[in-house]
Amino acid sequence: MARRLAERGVRFIELVDGSSSHNWDQHGDMAEHAKHARNIDRPIAGLLRDLRQRGMLDDTLVVWTTEFGRTPGVDGDKGRGHHSACFSSWLAGAGVRGGTTYGSTDELGASVAEDRVHVHDFHATLLHLLGMDHERLTFRHGGRDYRLTDVHGHVVKALLA
Secondary structure (H helix, E strand, C coil): CHHHHHHCCCCCCCCCCCCCCCCCCCCCECCHHHHHHHHHHHHHHHHHHHHHHCCCHHHCCEEECCCCEECCCCECCEECCEECCCCCCEEECCCECCCCCCCEECCCCCCEEECCCCHHHHHHHHHHHCCCCCCCCEEEECCEEEECCCCCCCCCHHHEC
8 A cells, every 4th residue: 555655646654553452662571572573574575575666666765663662671571661772773765775784782782882873863864865954944933943853963874875
């Protein structure tokens, strides 16, 4: 369905895994994530394959991300709490350098070890890939100009093709 929407010119499509009443925000049992991953793995691979076969991946940005990572420590018997310092996102298409891994955590996954990407950097990079300059994308509120990346944000050039 996402591919068909893109073929018809829909400019923004958000996909959410609605396969069960339990979502990815699992604090009690991390084993639930394996079930969710199985539900979305093939559909995402199919979407990327369809976009590539039709020549649409070159100008379609695919972003897989989340609001938070998970703590390296246990929360309850089998769960994990939110962890805003370290989490993974992936990008495909639309000027993204394929096969690139950028950044890493320490051996516990508790802190960034190298190539930290702040959320403002992530947003600046996404906006750049969409053809927008994050420093010029502003809106006025209360007599002040605001932007999504605030006064921060740098395009992560190592992620660009």
